[in-house]
Amino acid sequence: GEGDQVVEPLLRFGQRCVLGCAVGVVTGYITAHALRKSWVPKDHVNIFVLAVALFTFGMSHALLSESGILAVVVAGFIIAWQHPPQLKYLKSFKLQITELCIGSLFVLLAAKLELARFMDIRIFFTLLVVVFLLRPINIWLATWGQEFENNEKVFLSWIAPRGIVAASMASLFALRLGEEFRAAPFISKRSPTQSSPPRSPFKACRRPRWQSF
Numbered sequence: 282g283e284g285d286q287v288v289e290p291l292l293r294f295g296q297r298c299v300l301g302c303a304v305g306v307v308t309g310y311i312t313a314h315a316l317r318k319s320w321v322p323k324d325h326v327n328i329f330v331l332a333v334a335l336f337t338f339g340m341s342h343a344l345l346s347e348s349g350i351l352a353v354v355v356a357g358f359i360i361a362w363q364h365p366p367q368l369k370y371l372k373s374f375k376l377q378i379t380e381l382c383i384g385s386l387f388v389l390l391a392a393k394l395e396l397a398r399f400m401d402i403r404i405f406f407t408l409l410v411v412v413f414l415l416r417p418i419n420i421w422l423a424t425w426g427q428e429f430e431n432n433e434k435v436f437l438s439w440i441a442p443r444g445i446v447a448a449s450m451a452s453l454f455a456l457r458l459g460e461e462f463r464a465a466p467f468i469s470k471r472s473p474t475q476s477s478p479p480r481s482p483f484k485a486c487r488r489p490r491w492q493s494f
Contacts, residue, residue: 296345
């Protein structure tokens with residue numbers, strides 16, 4: 282019934298939260314303990330923590346899909362809360378990985394673009410409005426009252442990343458929905474020899490002249 286349609290998604294969401302938190306707490310405490318005991322050489326700390334993060338994500342996702350990211354986030358919170366001696370190096374490594382991933386994400390999104398679509402004047406006009414009008418307004422409002430020079434605001438308006446997560450998720454959903462749409466059993470192409478379906482008699486009926494107004 283309608284109650285099950287509301288309860289079932291909430292139940293699945295709760296299961297993923299519980300599993301992700303449990304896996305994250307366990308792996309976070311184990312990793313923090315290994316770092317405090319110096320079981321990992323100093324030169325291998327970064328790669329060790331990265332491997333633990335990938336392992337945590339993979340294990341949680343294998344147990345229950347879409348719970349891996351939460352497990353990794355919780356494990357990171359636990360490690361930061363335990364404050365191992367190598368935390369400063371891990372923060373620096375995290376910043377480097379973040380910049381690398383964001384740059385790679387821009388490249389991957391740009392690779393999905395079709396240049397032929399930009400020949401449409403509507404899309405071209407939309408890009409002009411977003412880049413030269415909306416982004417500068419956004420930067421000027423965000424830096425209102427801050428100690429930024431005009432040339433710095435112009436620089437941020439041109440290169441500051443905005444909406445990269447939303448763009449990446451929209452691209453992911455577009456690919457998945459496209460695959461589902463093409464694989465749907467009720468969608469099939471008619472052969473040239475196949476006759477067209479009969480027209481509905483209701484569509485064939487002419488409307489009274491007064492309804493045209």
